[in-house]
Each structure stands twice: as structure tokens, then as C-alpha cells.
Amino acid sequence: MATRSKVSASANGQPRASKKPARADLIPTEWGEAGAIERLRKMMLIRAFEEKAEELFSLGRVHGTMHLSIGQEASAVGAASALRVGDYLLNTHRGHGHCLAWFGSDEKLMMAEFMGKESGYCRGRGGSMHIANVDANNLGANGIVAGGLPISVGVGLSIKQRATDQVCLSVFGDGGANTGAFHESVNMASIWQLPVIYLCENNQYAMSMPMKKAFNIPQVSDRAKGYGIPGVTVDGNDIVAVYRVFQDAVARARAGQGPTLIEALTYRWRGHSKSDKQAYRTRDEVKEWQAQDPIRRFGRVLKLSDAEFDGHRVWADQRINEAVAFSEASAEPKIDQILEGIFA
Amino acid sequence: MxxxxxxxxxxxxxxxxxxxxxxxxxxxxxxxxxxxxxxxxxxxxxxxxxxxxxxxxxxxxxxxxxxxxxxxxxxxxxxxxxxxxxxxxxxxxxxxxxxxxxxxxxxxxxxxxxxxxxxxxxxxxxxxxxxxxxxxxxxxxxxxxxxxxxxxxxxxxxxxxxxxxxxxxxxxxxxxxxxxxxVPEEPYRIPLTQTDVKRVGQHLTVVATSMMVPRALQAAEQLAAEGIELEVVDPRTLSPLDDAPIIRSVIKTGRLMVVHEAHRNGGFGGEIVGRVAESEAFDYLEAPIKRLCGLDVPIPYNRTLEAAAVPQVADIVREAKALVK
CATH class of the missing domain: 3.40.50.970 (Thiamin diphosphate (ThDP)-binding fold, Pyr/PP domains)
Structure with a gap:
């Protein structure tokens, strides 16, 4: 049976909490104080990485484009918090956050990849849209919207055939939910009860197409019913809320009870990519969502003083500056190795 | 066997x-x-x-x-x-x-x-x-x-x-x-990227794929009776391609025909022809290269039209004679 959401989208698409739990409910006891701070710092590390990425681009020190997840950090860190080493990740083009939140991730290797260096996760061949860390079962970001969804069926089948209790986190956006790949993938995972958790990060826009114009239903998670799996919509800017719904989904998946569709309501603060003039939305709308900043919200939950909060951000900036220094000191790939790695 | x-x-x-x-x-x-x-x-x-x-x-x-x-x-x-x-x-x-x-x-x-x-x-x-x-x-x-x-x-x-x-x-x-x-009963492996010469001949190299291989071999039987010997070469793996046996064969015969069922426009035959043209075999060519391929048409339903849309044995025989004469 489909579970109903604790949070629903209001008419303007803003998340609206149906109840405000007391503080004791907010920080999971299993995190502890240190674990909670660690997660705050992880979100700050993602934010710092992406702000630096943006800066490097505007200074002309990297080329190409990038898809920033600034404003969506709680979804990545909340999801990973409910998973464990050995689980699998299939990520999106807006995937810096999930990659950094994943197990064993190293922001130095990520930044080096972003800067196209041989020391990067993918030897500079992949770049922002294709960062993977296969050794850690991070099966990569994907330049194709919903491109990872069919692959997650195979990962789920593989887990089932190998009879392990791993799970696969398969991330996509509201745009991806309208592809045929979404339908084929979720249906196959459902009929075979595969341990796949479908995370739809609904950041309200598929490039310029607003969610309200691209769906004739109020919530993406409503689609779960059509596949006979649980669907839940959650405030994606609340790291604890994301973690809680993931805990349920992960428990079901590990127990062989099949996939779950989780819709995390969030917002992309930046444009779709670097070419986006953002003519399709207002500054006021962006400001309203920025008031829901997942990092500041969690800082308030933790009752941090401004100085404490800023101190953690200084830590994150320091780590990212070191990653940039590492990357700049790293070698460029060699042209005579351009054909390496096509075939095994 | x-x-x-x-x-x-x-x-x-x-x-x-x-x-x-x-x-x-x-x-x-x-x-x-x-x-x-x-x-x-x-x-x-x-x-x-x-x-x-x-x-x-x-x-x-x-x-x-x-x-x-x-x-x-x-x-x-x-x-x-x-x-x-x-x-x-x-x-x-x-x-x-x-x-x-x-x-x-x-x-x-x-x-x-x-x-x-x-x-x-x-x-x-x-x-x-x-x-x-x-x-x-x-x-x-x-x-x-x-x-x-x-x-x-x-x-x-x-x-x-x-x-x-x-x-x-x-x-x-x-x-x-x-x-x-x-077919041997025990498991055996044929390496990928290994072109196979299916029939040895000295007058014309016919590079054929899939269903066109048995048709080329049938054509070769018919032509042998007339004293024309086709060398039928089957790439088996199209990519990555083992082109050396093809080039060697063309050097030997001095003539090349590529036969495939897929449409000619943008088809695999162009790749074979390109590789031969870029190779030392180019200097040995004694006749223009021929691509005998599926017509550039969606496969029609009618039996006669369907057969006419892709190379048949008689087509291979006819084109081979034209190249060798």
C-alpha cells in the first residue's frame, strides 16, 4: 500500500510541514551530537564545493558547464545517512552533492575531476556530469536525464541474484520522472521486488519547465500507486525528514520488500546550467525558497550560535581550498593516452 | 562431426x-x-x-x-x-x-x-x-x-x-x-576480432557478412564452374575489425566486392572500402570496388519486392562476373 506523505505541496509548490515535531524528535539519537555536526559539515562541504566550482568557472579556470545543487544538500546527505558501505548509488547530472555525501568520497579527487586532471576520480575523462567512484559502489553521475534509472534495475537484479542485502539508491529529478525510462525502470523493480530506492529530487523545474505544467497530478510520489509500490513526499530541505523516510524505505528494501518512490521537495537556487538566464521564474520565488536553506535550518535545529555555524563553514571552505590546490598541482592527462580505457 | x-x-x-x-x-x-x-x-x-x-x-x-x-x-x-x-x-x-x-x-x-x-x-x-x-x-x-x-x-x-x-x-x-x-559438443571459443576466409580463390575478394556469407558461397560454387574463383571473407566481428586478412586478400586478387544486407547508404561496406582504399592494397586494385548492398528502401512486404530489396545469389554472380571480366 502506498503510504501518504507527511508533507504535501501547497498550491505554489512550497513545502508545507503538516506538523512541527519537538526538538527531541529532530536529531536522530543514533547520530548523536557529533554525527549531527558531521552531517551539517557535509552539507556545508557540498555548498562550498559548488560555490567554488561556480567561482572557478566565472574566472575561466574550468570549461564546459555544470549543474549546481545549491539548496538541495539535505536530500543528498539525508539519503546517504540511511545507507551503508556496500550500497550502490546511481546519480544525476546535478550530482556533486550525492557524490560528496557518498561513502569514502574525497573532495580532492572530485575537484581534480571537475578540473579535468589525471588525478581525478575519472582521470579527467568524465568531468562534472560523469563523476563516479566505482570502488565505493558510486556508479556515477549521468549526463542523460533518467539515464541511471534502467541501470538501477540491473543493479537490483544483481543484488537479488547474489543474494546480498545491499540496496541501490537511484536518483533523478522531476524532469526524469516524465521519461519512458522512469516507467520501465520502476515497473520492473516493482514486479521483481528489487531493492531499489527511487529518489526523485523535485526541485520544481525541468530546466525551464515548471513541475506544475509538466504533471497533471499534485505530487510525483502519486505515481507510486500505479506501480504498486509505496510512495512518499518529504520536505527535501529537512535533512532529518529525508533520513527518516529513507530509513523506512531502506529497511523494506533490505528485507526483500521491494522498491520505494521518495519525492524530496526542494529547490534549485541556481539556474539549470551556466547558460540559464532564469526567465521562467521570479527573484521573489527564489528568495522564498532560500529562506528554506537546508543548511541554516539544520544549524537552527542544532541551536548553533552564528560563530559556531560560521566556524563549520570556515572548515568546509578550507577543505575545498585544499582540494583546489591539490587539483591545480595535479598533472593534465596526456594526449598519447587519449585512447586508453575504451575497452577492458 | x-x-x-x-x-x-x-x-x-x-x-x-x-x-x-x-x-x-x-x-x-x-x-x-x-x-x-x-x-x-x-x-x-x-x-x-x-x-x-x-x-x-x-x-x-x-x-x-x-x-x-x-x-x-x-x-x-x-x-x-x-x-x-x-x-x-x-x-x-x-x-x-x-x-x-x-x-x-x-x-x-x-x-x-x-x-x-x-x-x-x-x-x-x-x-x-x-x-x-x-x-x-x-x-x-x-x-x-x-x-x-x-x-x-x-x-x-x-x-x-x-x-x-x-x-x-x-x-x-x-x-x-x-x-x-x-558444431563440436565441447565448449570452444573463437576469438573476437578475427576475420575468417570462408573460401579461398584468386579472382575476386568478396567480403560478406551474416546471411550474405552463405549466399556468397553459393555464388562462388556457381562461378567456379565457369572458372571464376571467389575468395569469400567473413569479418565475423565487425568492430573492432580485423582488417589485415581483407587487405591481404585484395592484394592477392586485385578486386573487391562487399556484400551486405543492410542499406548501402552509411553501411558497413563503406568502412571496408575505406580501409582497403587507405591500405597498400589500393595499388593492387585492377577494377573499381563494388558495394552490393540492400537497397536504400524500407523492407517492403510483397514477397518479390522483399527479395529484390537485398542481395540474392544471382545478384552476387552477376556483379562478380562484371568485375572479373
Whole structure:
């Protein structure tokens, strides 16, 4: 049976909490104080990485484009918090956050990849849209919207055939939910009860197409019913809320009870990519969502003083500056190795 | 030696691969109880169960993606796309995911998957069930393309394809399924990227693929009676291509004809011709090169038109005579 959401989208698409739990409910006891701070710092590390990425681009020190997840950090860190080493990740083009939140991730290797260096996760061949860390079962970001969804069926089948209790986190956006790949993938995972958790990060826009114009239903998670799996919509800017719904989904998946569709309501603060003039939305709308900043919200939950909060951000900036220094000191790939790695 | 049909040889390869390696499994539409639309997996469901012979919904993108994901995580999937025409639905997963993942990830991932699919016309199934799309995949770095023409090659190449750590598009032919030939019972491997000379001759090199190989051999029989000896060369693996035997053959015969069923425009024949033209064999050519291919037309339904759309034995005989005279 489909579970109903604790949070629903209001008419303007803003998340609206149906109840405000007391503080004791907010920080999971299993995190502890240190674990909670660690997660705050992880979100700050993602934010710092992406702000630096943006800066490097505007200074002309990297080329190409990038898809920033600034404003969506709680979804990545909340999801990973409910998973464990050995689980699998299939990520999106807006995937810096999930990659950094994943197990064993190293922001130095990520930044080096972003800067196209041989020391990067993918030897500079992949770049922002294709960062993977296969050794850690991070099966990569994907330049194709919903491109990872069919692959997650195979990962789920593989887990089932190998009879392990791993799970696969398969991330996509509201745009991806309208592809045929979404339908084929979720249906196959459902009929075979595969341990796949479908995370739809609904950041309200598929490039310029607003969610309200691209769906004739109020919530993406409503689609779960059509596949006979649980669907839940959650405030994606609340790291604890994301973690809680993931805990349920992960428990079901590990127990062989099949996939779950989780819709995390969030917002992309930046444009779709670097070419986006953002003519399709207002500054006021962006400001309203920025008031829901997942990092500041969690800082308030933790009752941090401004100085404490800023101190953690200084830590994150320091780590990212070191990653940039590492990357700049790293070698460029060699042209005579351009054909390496096509075939095994 | 014992004789098997082409489809029996494929089934035996699948069976032997599954028996030898628990990571190998089959996935596709109607591959289970039905046994596959052309019977390639008949009996394997009963033998290995639904867990290893996986029937899917009509979801060709999902089938291809399932192969990619399973291959990335330690399995060795063998997918089936029921008709090669339907592989168009799988293209994103094959071209943008399977082919590129290893390279995009800096050579740190492997995608050991095989996607089998029957191509070709001659069954009266018309334009959407008769495509020969192999060259689409030849064009993509990171994919291997295999196209056997005999039962012996089908078994040996399929076992090698399953062993291979790369994505392999394995193109069968509907009209070859019932053809018979000698096939050893034990498992054996024919290396990928190994062109085979199917008949030795000194007057004209005929490079043929898939169903065109037996037609070229039939034509060679007829022409031999008239004193014209064709050398029939079968690439077997279209990509990566072993072109050295082709070039050697053209140096010997001084003449080249390429025969394939796929449309001429942008077809594999152009690649063969290009490689020969760029090679030392160019200086040995004594006649213009000929491409004898499928017409650039959707395969028509009418029996006569269908046959006229792709090269037949008589066409090969006629064109060969014209080149050799």
C-alpha cells in the first residue's frame, strides 16, 4: 500500500510541514551530537564545493558547464545517512552533492575531476556530469536525464541474484520522472521486488519547465500507486525528514520488500546550467525558497550560535581550498593516452 | 562431426556458459517458458529457473539498462532484444551508457554484457521487423559488434562474447537460425576480432557478412564452374575489425566486392572500402570496388519486392562476373 506523505505541496509548490515535531524528535539519537555536526559539515562541504566550482568557472579556470545543487544538500546527505558501505548509488547530472555525501568520497579527487586532471576520480575523462567512484559502489553521475534509472534495475537484479542485502539508491529529478525510462525502470523493480530506492529530487523545474505544467497530478510520489509500490513526499530541505523516510524505505528494501518512490521537495537556487538566464521564474520565488536553506535550518535545529555555524563553514571552505590546490598541482592527462580505457 | 542448426548452436553456447558460470543469466522478452521468439533459449528456463532466465515486460530500454547495471556489479548478463528493429528503443542505454561508462569513468568500470538480437529480412515481416542496424553500433567506440554466419561461428563467438569484459552486440539472422553445420559438443571459443576466409580463390575478394556469407558461397560454387574463383571473407566481428586478412586478400586478387544486407547508404561496406582504399592494397586494385548492398528502401512486404530489396545469389554472380571480366 502506498503510504501518504507527511508533507504535501501547497498550491505554489512550497513545502508545507503538516506538523512541527519537538526538538527531541529532530536529531536522530543514533547520530548523536557529533554525527549531527558531521552531517551539517557535509552539507556545508557540498555548498562550498559548488560555490567554488561556480567561482572557478566565472574566472575561466574550468570549461564546459555544470549543474549546481545549491539548496538541495539535505536530500543528498539525508539519503546517504540511511545507507551503508556496500550500497550502490546511481546519480544525476546535478550530482556533486550525492557524490560528496557518498561513502569514502574525497573532495580532492572530485575537484581534480571537475578540473579535468589525471588525478581525478575519472582521470579527467568524465568531468562534472560523469563523476563516479566505482570502488565505493558510486556508479556515477549521468549526463542523460533518467539515464541511471534502467541501470538501477540491473543493479537490483544483481543484488537479488547474489543474494546480498545491499540496496541501490537511484536518483533523478522531476524532469526524469516524465521519461519512458522512469516507467520501465520502476515497473520492473516493482514486479521483481528489487531493492531499489527511487529518489526523485523535485526541485520544481525541468530546466525551464515548471513541475506544475509538466504533471497533471499534485505530487510525483502519486505515481507510486500505479506501480504498486509505496510512495512518499518529504520536505527535501529537512535533512532529518529525508533520513527518516529513507530509513523506512531502506529497511523494506533490505528485507526483500521491494522498491520505494521518495519525492524530496526542494529547490534549485541556481539556474539549470551556466547558460540559464532564469526567465521562467521570479527573484521573489527564489528568495522564498532560500529562506528554506537546508543548511541554516539544520544549524537552527542544532541551536548553533552564528560563530559556531560560521566556524563549520570556515572548515568546509578550507577543505575545498585544499582540494583546489591539490587539483591545480595535479598533472593534465596526456594526449598519447587519449585512447586508453575504451575497452577492458 | 555432429551437426547443429545455428539456433541450436546458440542455445548450446548459452547453456554451457550458464552451467560454467553462475554470473551468467538471460534476460529478455519471452525468453522463459516461451523459449525466446526464435527458440534460442528453449528449455533453459526449465533447467535454470526464472531467476536466471528472466522474462521481462515489453521494456527494451529496461532490458538494456538491466544488462548494464548487472554487468557493472559483478554479473555477466546476456540480454535478448526480440527483433533488431526494437533495439532502437534501447539505443540510449547502449550508446550513451554501456559504450561510454568505462571510458567516462577513467577505465575504472567494466561492463561485461552481451545483447543478442536477430536482424535481417526474408521472413515477410516487412519494414519494422527486418532491419539490419549493425553499422549503427560499429560507429560507437566502446561497443563490440559480432555477426556470425555459421552454426560453428555462432557457438564459438557467443562463448567468447560472454567471456568478454566489454559490451557486445551479437547480431544473429532469422534466416540462418535453421541452417545446419558441424558444431563440436565441447565448449570452444573463437576469438573476437578475427576475420575468417570462408573460401579461398584468386579472382575476386568478396567480403560478406551474416546471411550474405552463405549466399556468397553459393555464388562462388556457381562461378567456379565457369572458372571464376571467389575468395569469400567473413569479418565475423565487425568492430573492432580485423582488417589485415581483407587487405591481404585484395592484394592477392586485385578486386573487391562487399556484400551486405543492410542499406548501402552509411553501411558497413563503406568502412571496408575505406580501409582497403587507405591500405597498400589500393595499388593492387585492377577494377573499381563494388558495394552490393540492400537497397536504400524500407523492407517492403510483397514477397518479390522483399527479395529484390537485398542481395540474392544471382545478384552476387552477376556483379562478380562484371568485375572479373
Amino acid at each position: 555432429r551437426e547443429l542448426t545455428y539456433v541450436e548452436a546458440i542455445r548450446e553456447a548459452l547453456n554451457q556458459a550458464m552451467a560454467a558460470d553462475p554470473r551468467v543469466f538471460l534476460i529478455g522478452e519471452d525468453v522463459g517458458v516461451y523459449g525466446g521468439a526464435f527458440g534460442a533459449s528453449a528449455g533453459l528456463h526449465q533447467q535454470y529457473g526464472a531467476g536466471r532466465v528472466v522474462d521481462t515486460p515489453i521494456s527494451e530500454a529496461g532490458i538494456a539498462g538491466a544488462c548494464v547495471g548487472a554487468a557493472l556489479t559483478g554479473m555477466r548478463p546476456v540480454g535478448e532484444i526480440q527483433f533488431m528493429d526494437f533495439i532502437t528503443i534501447s539505443m540510449e542505454q547502449l550508446v550513451l551508457q554501456a559504450a561510454k561508462i568505462r571510458y567516462m569513468f577513467g577505465g575504472k568500470a567494466t561492463v561485461p554484457m552481451v545483447l543478442r538480437t536477430p536482424g535481417g529480412s526474408g521472413t515477410g515481416a516487412a519494414a519494422q521487423h527486418s532491419e539490419s542496424l549493425e553499422n549503427w553500433f560499429v560507429h560507437i567506440p566502446g561497443l563490440k559488434v559480432v555477426m556470425p554466419s555459421t552454426p560453428y561461428d555462432a557457438k564459438g563467438l557467443l562463448l567468447s562474447a560472454i567471456d568478454d569484459d566489454n559490451p557486445v552486440i551479437f547480431v544473429e539472422h532469422k534466416l540462418l537460425y535453421k541452417t545446419k553445420g558441424p
